[in-house]
Amino acid sequence: MYAINLALLIACYTMLAMNYEYKVVTQSNGVFSGKFSPAKLEEVLNHYAAQGWMVKGMATAETRPGLGKVRQELVIVLQRSI
Secondary structure: OHHHHHHHHHHHHHHHHOOEEEEEEEHHHOOOOOOOOHHHHHHHHHHHHOOOOEEEEEEEEEEEEEOOEEEEEEEEEEEEEO
16 A cells, blocks of 8 residues: 555656746747648647647737738647656
């Protein structure tokens, strides 16, 4: 019984002690290099996944690039353990 409780304690400590880093990817920060497309999104996500990044969340945001124009921009938040 003691060994099981010790293993559980170690597992809980490991989960609490994990540190993460985050990266924000948007259409305007250059990673899409050109027009946005689902195929390019897949390529970008696979590129970051190969480096250990996981998608933590996605959203759209309104931006105003100039002259009163409103544009929807994709914002992706990535997370990985450090």
